[in-house]
Amino acid sequence: MEGKIIKGIGGFYYVKTKDEIIECKARGKFRHKDMKPMVGDNVLINVSNGKGVIEEIFDRTSELIRPTVANVTQAFVVFAIKNPDINFDLLNRFLILCEYNNIKAIVCLNKVDLASEKEREEIKNKINDIGYDVLFINAKEGIGIDMLKERLKGEETVLCGPSGAGKSTLINTLINRTHMETGSVSEKIGRGKHTTRHSELIEIEEGYLVDSPGFSNIDISFMDKENLRYSFPEFEEYNHSCKFRGCLHNKEPQCAVKKALSEGEINEYRYNFYIRILEELQEGEKYKW
Secondary structure, three states: OOOEEEEEEOOOOEEEEOEEEEEEEOHHHHHOOOOOOOOOEEEEEEEOEEEEEEEEEEEOOOOOOOEEEEEEEEEEEEEEOOOOOOOOOHHHHHHHHHHHHHEEEEEEEEEEHHHHHHHHHOOOOOOOOHOEEEEEEOOOOOHHHHHHHHHOOOOEEEOOOOOOOHHHHHHHHHHHHHHHOHHHHHHOOOOOOOOOOEEEEEEOOOEEEEEEEEOOOOOOOOOOOOOOOOOOOOOOOOOOOOOOOOOOOOOOOOOOOHHHHOOOOOOHHHHHHHHHHHHHHHHHHHHOO
């Protein structure tokens, strides 16, 4: 039967099928293929005497390392709107990481009560201008939580953002951890004993939420300079209109992206940020063997 891995710990994987959660082991063949099952994997299992064996791992649409989870479709990119003020370079790094991993990003600005309406509007316009939705929240007070729950439907969602932005508080508020059910299903996968650092999928609003503090690692050294341009949605309509195939939109002549920039169709800050990241990747290549 088919199912989804919702938790994995100590070599055991807990697979949610249509009717139940089954404790499974993985076939040894995955070790030989250097492919380890991940939370979020859609799998085919064989069940005997209430125990399961993972026979097949279906193709992944995305794969994250921190937290280790597959098939995430959406990220809530959580930043405090103030205290500290938003670091837009950092925000953009998270956004390009989401794009690179084929994950839809929604910017969630926490501590909304600390900013005036004018400040909120200015920040919202700045982020909307590069193609991302902005939701204002206060995780402690529950402000904006219903809006977020609407966005969870049918998605597998992870939280990302810098430390101190309120990710853990937001997860606790979304899943109402203090009032979680402690029935047989919850007991089977050890829910409630939240001492583990392993990722877990929590069913919520007809979707899944990755129960983990989220990913705060913003290392981009693994990215390929030739593919960086595809992590900027505003470049999409221009990427294949340049004179030279494989144009990096930097020093090449007759570049469609640079033309759009000069005509005000592309945000100058974002373009300059792209160039900084491109140069960072090019510099990193010098030290690769």
